[in-house]
Amino acid sequence: xxxxxALFPLDCDVETSPYRLVPEGPPRGELRIGGAKNAALPLIxxxxxxxxxxTVLHDVPPVRDVQLLLAIIERLGATVEADWETRRVEIDxxxxxxxxxxxxxxxxxxxSLMLMGPLLARFGAxxxxxxxxxxxxxRQFDIHLSGLQRLGANIQQDGPMLRAxxxxxxxxxxxxxxxxxxxxxxxxxxxxxxxxxxRICNAAREPEVAELCRALVEMGAVIxxxxxxxxxxxxxxxxxxxxxxxxxxRIETALFAMIACLPGGHLTIRNPGAGAQPVxxxxxxxGAKVWQRGADVLEVKAPxxxxxxxxxxWPYPGxxxxxxxxxxALCCFASGRSIIRERMYENRFQQAPELARMGADIxxxxxxxxxxxxxxxxxxxxxxxxxxxxxxxxLAAMGAEGSTTIHNFGEVLRGYAxxxxxxxxxxxxxxxxxxxx
Numbered sequence: 001x002x003x004x005x006a007l008f009p010l011d012c013d014v015e016t017s018p019y020r021l022v023p024e025g026p027p028r029g030e031l032r033i034g035g036a037k038n039a040a041l042p043l044i045x046x047x048x049x050x051x052x053x054x055t056v057l058h059d060v061p062p063v064r065d066v067q068l069l070l071a072i073i074e075r076l077g078a079t080v081e082a083d084w085e086t087r088r089v090e091i092d093x094x095x096x097x098x099x100x101x102x103x104x105x106x107x108x109x110x111x112s113l114m115l116m117g118p119l120l121a122r123f124g125a126x127x128x129x130x131x132x133x134x135x136x137x138x139r140q141f142d143i144h145l146s147g148l149q150r151l152g153a154n155i156q157q158d159g160p161m162l163r164a165x166x167x168x169x170x171x172x173x174x175x176x177x178x179x180x181x182x183x184x185x186x187x188x189x190x191x192x193x194x195x196x197x198x199r200i201c202n203a204a205r206e207p208e209v210a211e212l213c214r215a216l217v218e219m220g221a222v223i224x225x226x227x228x229x230x231x232x233x234x235x236x237x238x239x240x241x242x243x244x245x246x247x248x249x250r251i252e253t254a255l256f257a258m259i260a261c262l263p264g265g266h267l268t269i270r271n272p273g274a275g276a277q278p279v280x281x282x283x284x285x286x287g288a289k290v291w292q293r294g295a296d297v298l299e300v301k302a303p304x305x306x307x308x309x310x311x312x313x314w315p316y317p318g319x320x321x322x323x324x325x326x327x328x329a330l331c332c333f334a335s336g337r338s339i340i341r342e343r344m345y346e347n348r349f350q351q352a353p354e355l356a357r358m359g360a361d362i363x364x365x366x367x368x369x370x371x372x373x374x375x376x377x378x379x380x381x382x383x384x385x386x387x388x389x390x391x392x393x394x395l396a397a398m399g400a401e402g403s404t405t406i407h408n409f410g411e412v413l414r415g416y417a418x419x420x421x422x423x424x425x426x427x428x429x430x431x432x433x434x435x436x437x
Contacts, residue, residue: 019409020433021397021423026264026302029426033253033271035059035087035246037066037415039208041111042185043215043246044069047091048078048118049189050219053241055091060246061417062087064410068109072101092241096122103129103161113141114182116164117190120153125165143176143183150174151187151194171196171235179204179229179315185212191233192221198233205229206316207275211247218242248272252416253298254279254323255391258330259426260300261288262399267426272298278319282327285309286334308336308373313344325351325392331371332360333399338371351389354382358396358404379404384411391416398428405433 040060047055060066062084070089074080077097082089099119106112106129119126131141145155145162151174153166171194174187181204188209191198203209205227213226219242222234250273257276260267261283280290280298287303308331313321321344328351331338342348349369352362357380361372379402384390390412397404406412412419420430 017409018405018407018433020403020405020431021394022403022429023398023427024429025427027259027262027398027426028266030268030270031256031422031425033248033269033273034417035061036208036249036273037061037063039211040066040246041069042114042208042212043244044073044091045114045118046189046212046216048073048093048096048122049193049239050093050241051238052094055241056243057089058087058245060087060089063417064414065109065111068105069111072105072112075102099123099125100127106131113144114186117148117186120148120164120166121169121190121193124167127161127163130160130162143178143180144186147174147183147187148190151190169194171198173199176200176202181206181209184209188213188231188233192216192235192239193237194235196235200231203229203231204315207247207250215242215244218244247274250275251320251322255326257283257300258326259395259398261286261302261306261330262333263302265302267300269298271296275316278317279323282309282311282319306334308334308338310339312341321345321348322388324348325388326395328369328371329355329392329396332373332375332377332396334373340369340371342367350385351392354393355396357382358400378402381405381407384408387411387415
């Protein structure tokens with residue numbers, strides 16, 4: 001076991017590193033989906049709620065965002081050990097000495113915001129820097145703050161700092177204006193130690209929310225309605241550590257299912273993530289063949305000719321905004337006009353001009369994108385402006401002629417683990433590229 005920071009030293013330069021993808025034929029073969037970043041982050045935050053015992057997480061994805069959150073809680077005094085070869089992480093939060101996360105590290109990670117609820121519940125106060133993350137829109141966190149205020153927290157925004165205090169959190173009824181999954185997770189983690197009963201209406205229903213709730217129940221929390229749009233939490237004064245496995249990524253499952261739809265594609269996806277169904281339904285509408293071989297194997301085969309589609313992003317179980325960019329790239333290979341509407345974030349079409357560099361025909365106006373295909377994509381030098389825009393460029397590069405160099409590839413490494421191995425198993429070569437001066 002090693003320190004959480006052993007995989008990615010915090011001063012390493014991963015943000016601008018370029019990578020080159022060289023397709024070596026249609027995507028064919030077999031790969032396995034690992035633990036989801038978006039499931040691991042709240043489970044790490046929830047470990048801070050344990051007054052005693054150690055929390056053990058299995059299948060933790062060795063990605064930059066996970067490493068950052070582990071480094072943040074280490075600096076709070078938690079004892080963290082990670083075996084990245086087996087993807088096992090142990091967290092002992094009984095040794096916490098601080099409730100003020102490092103603001104510089106918080107500024108690199110949107111998920112750092114989820115520490116506010118656990119620290120308030122555990123210590124009654126926290127002071128933390130504003131969270132960072134992808135530049136895909138305003139991503140307001142007012143729902144987080146207003147919900148914590150309903151539970152009795154006094155929150156002040158002091159320049160770049162958020163300061164919260166509560167002599168005692170008390171249960172309350174909370175109606176979320178939007179079913180935000182991070183906001184729901186935040187409030188659940190605060191409510192499990194609040195006095196009395198908390199009712200969260202219009203709660204997010206993403207699988208990662210249910211996964212967090214089930215882990216909290218294993219820690220001693222009492223939560224009713226798991227998986228539904230209304231959660232009832234009965235507060236308990238003390239929680240203990242637990243052992244759980246991070247669920248496989250539905251977003252990574254969706255990405256490789258879409259890659260399988262490229263001309264000549266045929267992939268077997270093992271350990272697919274629960275919740276990828278909205279994307280699977282959409283690619284079936286486009287003509288792909290999808291077979292579920294039991295609970296643990298998914299098979300996807302491309303049609304002779306890919307049909308265009310219409311799609312609107314929406315909270316789960318709608319089409320996920322995190323899969324919108326790769327779908328846009330896939331639509332470049334469809335015969336006809338596809339219409340994509342992005343309803344979640346106002347700046348999430350940043351992949352469109354990069355795809356155009358490769359030969360795509362995409363017209364963007366406000367929250368609407370029109371993709372006309374099939375386009376003959378060619379490898380080019382492109383920029384990963386955010387995590388999922390980078391995933392879209394990977395998909396496009398898999399179906400393009402020649403090699404593609406993706407700059408700022410650290411954005412992709414924030415959320416996808418072992419891409420070189422996964423892509424190598426299905427007929428592509430991903431390798432670091434020399435920097436241009």
